[in-house]
Amino acid sequence: MNAHDTTVEGAAPRAPAPAPAGAAHEVLAVVFQIRQDRLSVLLWRRARPPFEGRWSLPGGRLGADEGLDDSIRRQLAQKVDVRDLTHLEQLETRGDPCRHPQGRILATAYLGLVPADIDPLVPADTRWHPASDLPPMGFDHAAIVHSGRRRLRAKLSYTNVGFALAPPEFTMSQLSRYYRAALGHDVAATNLRRVLLRRGQIEETGRFVPSGRSGGRPAALFRFRARRLEITDAFAVLRPPGGA
Amino acid sequence: MNAHDTTVEGAAPRAPAPAPAGAAHEVLAVVFQIRQDRLSVLLWRRARPPFEGRWSLPGGRLGADEGLDDSIRRQLAQKVDVRDLTHLEQLETRGDPCRHPQGRILATAYLGLVPADIDPLVPADTRWHPASDLPPMGFDHAAIVHSGRRRLRAKLSYTNVGFALAPPEFTMSQLSRYYRAALGHDVAATNLRRVLLRRGQIEETGRFVPSGRSGGRPAALFRFRARRLEITDAFAVLRPPGGA
DNA sequence: ACAAAAGTGTTCTACCTACACCCATGA
DNA sequence: TCATGGGTGTAGGTAGAACACTTTTGT
Secondary structure, three states: OOOOHHHHHHHHHOOOEEEOOOOOEEEEEEEEEEEOEEEEEEEEEEOOOOOOOOOOEEEEEEEEEEOOHHHHHHHHHHHHHHHHHEEEEEEEEEEEOOOOOOEEEEEEEEEEOOOOOOOOOOOEEEEEEOOOOOEEEEHHHHHHHHHHHHHHHHHHHEEOHHHHOOOOOHHHHHHHHHHHHHHOOOOOHHHHHHHHHHHHOOOEEEEEEEEEOOOOEEEEEEEEEEOOOOOOOOOOOOOOOHHO | OOOHHHHHHHOOOOOOOOOOOEEEEEEEEEEEEEEEEEEEEEEEOOOOOOOOEEEEEEEEEEEOOOOOHHHHHHHHHOOHHHHHHOOOEEEEEEOOOOOOOOOEEEEEEEEEEEOOOOOOOOOOEEEEEEEEOOOOOOOOOOHHHEEEEEHHHHHHEEEHOOOOOOOOOOOOHHHHHHHHHOOOOOHHHHHHHHHHHHHOOOEEEEEEEEEEOOEEEOEEEEEEEEOOOOOOOOOOOOOOOOHH
């Protein structure tokens, strides 16, 4: 404890007594993946009250001697193969005393991303839901999903987070579909290619994908140059078409 | 608790036992103010171990039935007059089990801003320090100050946070000095004026400040149009001079 | 009149969007 | 050879940095 606490709290008669042993703490994750061209979140269906039958974010209690990052990684390893999480970052902590009907539980939420090419085995009571069409959710979890969505959208325009959504190699039209799903508006593959190349986010692999039965020129395969988050443009990009 | 927890943790023998009553939790604040053209943080000098004699962020234990925002506001009211906090937002939560030598204490940090025109009465063991020249600090607090600095810098370019640093009315040369202090590089008053006007962040009050003894044209007084955070440009601005 | 500080006008450049056009392939 | 999808070239727009120039004051 800070040595000042006693001084200060002694001088403030309205300071509430701290809970002697502290508050319960849980970690939650908004795990996104692009599935069938839609941004999807991994949710659990609650089998028991409170909020029985509603959906909630995966996560659980923080271990007694566990770091926050370690904890969410551990808990997700039971839902999603840990090697498949290409990105994980802290989102926000919620501490409203009323957020949980069974007493005071603080929650630290994370944003996790899974690349589009894999399909983690998840338990039966767990499902991917489109982020734009959430089922009825318990607690404040729907609001947390929205925070995650906003964060992802913002970071797509000034960082290389795309690497975490895309498979190791991809064509530009695939990538533009991922961006469309995450951003919620059309992204022209033509310009996306130039923007990401100029910023040094992606590079050509030299390989190509043969055209399908309907013909067409073979598509070049690209990859992201870095596999961890980098801020490539402290500034702007990718506004919705029509300047809206 | 989430109904899934028992299921999942039962299936994971390596899950650490949660602390029965939860972990201790504190709230901290990085409070910035521009003083004499330097970005400064409010710090406490620790009178007792651990980290005796080093400096730390103001804050303290979370009350048993207190929200996180409420808690930091309450605790700051004992350091800084609460009406003077023009902006407050959550920064990050740190939960490394080793961050506190006296046991596991989670900390949720906030970023708070005080406008340049006021001078809150702070206790004797509390001082403003230049953010670019921090004294020896305890715990992980120096790292938290850096997070706050990064956040402030970023938000200055795509939101109207300036309102929280500036007094209610200001001249453009004053404002450009605030921006310079916060961003760490020169900001031309001429262009700043146009950028902020175009974005609708500021407006003229119609009043003027008479020139000083050394002459010069009287300066127009401006104000921010909004007094709470708004994202005025999802994209870019204010890169350092020379394109660096 | 001259220095000082504020404000305006103008140019230059970077970056992005949109769109027309060209290229490589399958049937 | 034509439909299909990928890739290139280019024109137009927007925004901001830099800087010269004008305006308004004090001495």
